[in-house]
Amino acid sequence: MNIVLCAIDAKFIHTNVALRLLKANCPLPCELFEFTIKSDEDTIVSTILAAAPDLVAFSVYIWNVEIVRRVADAIRKRSSAKIVAGGPEVAHDAGRFLADCPFDFVVRGEGERAFARLVTALADGSSFRDIPNLAYWDGSTERINPIEPIADLAGIASPYRFTADEKDIPRKIQYLELSRGCPFSCAYCLAPLDGAVRFFPLPRIKDEILALQERGARTFKFLDRTFNVRPEVATDLFDFIIRNRRDGVVFQFEITGDILPDAIIRHLNDVAPPGLFRFEIGIQSTNDATNRAVARTQDNARLFKNIRALVAGGRVTIHLDLIAGLPEEGLDSFIRTFDDSFALFAPELQLGFLKMLRGTPLRRDAARLGYEYDPNPPYQVTKSAVLSAVDLDRIACVEAVLEHFWNRGFMPEAMKMMHACVPSMFFWMESLYAFLLDRGFSFLRHQIFEMFALIDAFAQKTIPAGYANVHDALVRDYLERAEARPKPWWTVREERREQKSALLQRAHAIDPSIPLDDYFKYGVVAPYAGGYLAAVYRPSGKSMIRFD
Structure with missing residues (x-):
């Protein structure tokens, strides 16, 4: 049986770990093709068909579902291959996708064991009825089997050992999992649908980090929804990474900020090398009524205290998230959320808009709550009971300024x-x-x-x-x-141009370690704080000299 796994990623730097997990745990050989949403669709189709597949599997998300649908349609017209879809976009509305798309099977939830059993059943002609997490057509009857989370994650084979990935490992993000599941129940999020929190063996994760670093990996992102759900495990792994880090590597984690112990914050502020860790912390809203409405538990005072301590420590890069459009949060409330969050001065503050994701309680209750949203992916809210379309447009204008003038640093x-x-x-x-x-x-x-x-x-x-x-x-x-001598944007009067030579000589007198010729060749000088500021951009590095 020829099995093709097709990844259509949002960007080249992303690594589709979901399909690599299917490949690592499949009882038969699989061929993995990886594209991006900018790839030519005819090329995607011809590449798949050239492998003469008997089975084609897609990993489906809100950013690629329409492309996957078109590619699957083209394959169906030109091949008798069975088509499987999995991933968060199809998992929670399997019946609809079976009815509307040319999918023979939809894998719901975790796919490693379900896909392996499906492949075995297709190979030996056995029944699909006892395969958990599988939705499929049984003749003209739609069958949706129960979901069974994988209790023992230690039994899942590693997706990081393929020699075909060697050349791309240094250039792509490496996605890791310490755990699966989520301890919270936020109504706008898919994570609570993944079941109870389960952990991979910690020694295995450490081995994966070492092996990936040895092969040149530079950017790691943990997919855990709450990496710090077990503080002692998180601390153990933080310390392991610090001890075994390579130059230039970065590790990113999703952190629930209000349950982060003070001891971890103090420890990281003492020992973490600057830039090694990035924490993504969701604030979403500071409105208590809003958080109650989405079943979100959040201690705003403790959350803000912890964020301030991390920002002040300067060791961990902090990325904060806000969501505009949540229930009970009108414009005035959102402005308070935004202003309070900006005042934390985290290097990155992402202002996102509520998406009505398939399978979430908020999408289920959207009409009752007075929501209107785009029926097409990514299902962004266009109006709520307390937030008009005009209000959302105003927030979008602020988001554009925030992204360009703050988040870019x-x-x-x-x-x-x-x-x-x-x-x-x-x-x-x-x-x-x-x-x-x-x-x-x-x-x-x-x-x-x-x-x-x-x-x-x-x-x-x-x-x-x-x-x-x-x-x-x-x-x-x-x-x-600036990394090289920049073009001045401030007004440079003629008399200042004439004074530039004298000013650069004065700067040289203050810092004679830089040759005078370099001041003239690489330097720029600007009026600053009642005096002047000179910047010299030599190939060996940048120097700043303040003088009166």
Whole structure:
């Protein structure tokens, strides 16, 4: 039997671990083809058909479901191969996908053992009736077998040992699992549907990390929904990674912030090398009524205290998540959530919009709760009982500014200065969005110096009392982020041009370790805080010299 596994990833840097798990645990050989959503669909189809498959399996998500549907249609027209679909997009609405798509089988939930048993049944002609997690056509009858979570994860074979992956390991994200399942019941999330929390053996995970690092892996992301559900296990693995890290590697974890013990925070702030760990922490909403409405338990005071401690420690990179459109959260409440969350100054604050994912309680109750949402993936909310379409458009404008001017890290100190000068960063960013559009700024195509010049002009207009400090912070941020001598965005008067030679010589007098010729060849000087700031971008590194 020729078995083809087809991954259609969102980006090249992603590694489809789901299909590699099927391959590692399949009793017969499988051929894995990996594409992206930007791949030519005819090429995907022809590549699959060239393998003369008897069975084709797809891993299906909200970002690739429409492509998978079209590719599967094309295969059905040109091949008698059986088609299997699995993954979160199809698992919780198997009957609909069996009816609407050319799928012969849908695997619901964990697929390693269900797929292996399906392959065996197809090979020997036995019945599918006792295969857990399987939905299929029995003649003209649709059958959906019960879901059985895999109790003993130790029995699952490793997906990280394929020699065909060697060349891509250094270039792609490596997804790992310490556990499966989720201890919480958030109504907008699929994780609670995965069952109780179960753990892989810790020694196995350590071995996988060592082996992947040895093969050049640089970016690791754990898929656990709450990596710190067992603090002692999390601490053990943190320490193992610290002891065995390679230069330049990064490990990312989803952390539930309000249950993170103080001892772990202090420990990481003491021993973690900066940049080694990234924590993704969901705030989502600070509205207690909203959290109750989605069955989310969250201690906001403790959550914020823990985030502040991690940010202040400077060892762990913090990424925070917000969701606009949750029940009971109107615009005024969301603005409070946003402003309070921004004030934590985490390096990344992602503002997402509620998606009505298949299988979630919130999608089930959407009509009763007054929701309207796009019927097509990713099923984003367009209106709620307390949030109008206009409100969501306003939030989207703020999200665009947040992503470009904060999350990209171009001007962190200047943004903090602005925050200190305005009563609400939400309203300030909303006004900035209108200002940028009025001046023809494109969020898709722009120069960095253009961003700084426009922010400077807007700050001068909206916060005149604090403008001088904001301007100086923008100058410093601009010079610090540059890797080569940048184009000045501030006004350079003729007399300053004439003074540049003298200014660079003064900078050289303060730091003569840099040759004078390098000041002229690689240097730029800007008025700063009543004096000047020189930046020299030599091939060996960047130097900043402040002088009066």
